[in-house]
Amino acid sequence: MKNILIISQDASMRDLLVDSLSKHEFSARVVENRQQAAGKIASEAIDLAIVDLSLGREDGLRLVRDFGAKIDLPIIIVSGDNLDEADKVTGLETGARAYITKPFGLPELLTRVRAALRERPERDRNRIFHFDDWRVSAKRRRLRRGTDREVKLTAGEFNLLMAFLKNPGRVLSREQLLVATRVYHQEIYDRSIDVQILRLRRKLGQNTGSTPQYIRTERGAGYVFDRVVNVEELRTRSH
Template identity: 45%
Template sequence: MSDHPADSERTVASGPASSRDDSTGEGAGSAADLAVDRILVVDDDPTLRRMITSYFEEHDIPSVAVGGRSEFGRHFGASEPGLVILDLRLGTDDGLDLLREIRSRSDVPVIITTGHRRDEIDRVLGLELGADDYVTKPFSLRELLARVKAVLRRQEFGRQARSRNPERGGYRFGGWRLERRNRRLIDPAGEPVALTKGEYALLLAFLEAPRRPLSREHLLQATRVHEDIYDRSIDVQVLRLRRKLEVDSSAPRVIRTERGVGYVFDLSVEPF
């Protein structure tokens, strides 16, 4: 791998980096302001691993390259990392099995990578098994760093939210306000908007994970819907919530459909 700085901005493919440069636009910036423990980069491609870890080190994020399941076990067993980047195609190892193992013992943030945009089922299964985000190859190192920083910020956001009294405070988003004490939604004009228990639980799930793709399974669990109710019930709840939040529910901009995954709440959210 070349030592030229431009190499760290190129697109990561399934093998060595492609020749397309991704250094245009706004820089990824330093992550020194984030409280980042080491990141484990789990991939069976040694060139790709070196590119990712070198790029992270340039941006003040300590990282360790891991080639497979046994090596991962040694590093994870020594001390829990701050985040895991996990390729779902690990040669003889199964990345989904490793993700199940991680989630059985830890809630460490996990970003999964998949080798082909066609592998929709891998992305869906990964998210349903507890991954926090995903990227598909080829991806730029700049995008990967941005996703790492976003996941770490969401994790910190969640910690702060959990530390507050759950019956106090709330969230502001796009001129709206959700008050948790009385479960009241206030529109941008200052008028209250009635929510059913299911709609409130669904909105709260979105507000606790803004701009993150959420699977239907995740939303089912978050809204405490019984297991014998089909996933389509979430689609109905989303439709009802859209009718209350969207200017035009037929062209939603607040709650977007993420094809093959679920839904994304696409507004900035501020706790209070």
């Protein structure tokens, strides 16, 4: 049974979500603020968080930003407000897998929850990807260059990088990258993907003239990872 953490100050919303999720064989936990959420995540195995922006726009987006950058936790944003595009992009690209506006249908919510909970294939978790002097651990979700310190990536940026590493030399459309990063808000996907690629390029040092151009734009088609990628399979211990 998957554990869902509901973060909301709206009692009626909490009751609605708990009732609906429980009827579909999910285990729901409820907290009211960021501090309680951090404590719950530290003490229990949480599979997905639903963040209601009734917390307040700034607090809610900060929570999504902080959790999305630090842990691999799927997040769904729920809001009664029509956020502007910049705020939607901020929430989605820093960890949220979906954005839902109130009022919403419970079937839509359940669809988003199930989609966000899809596990990554175990095979990918046991792989190390190498290109040039870069090393990417799928299991630990870490990016390093040589002996340098770890390069911090948001959840969206890491998923985007993994999509490229598993398809080197292949042109990937924005729609394919949208699916790979698990961003489901179709209205803004073009800008969301472009912003994430811009930030990923910067973290790979691509903006400097002497640095290889890893992510190349194919005008009118999408993007391509223009480097040879070697894959190292880690052995799993048998008991």
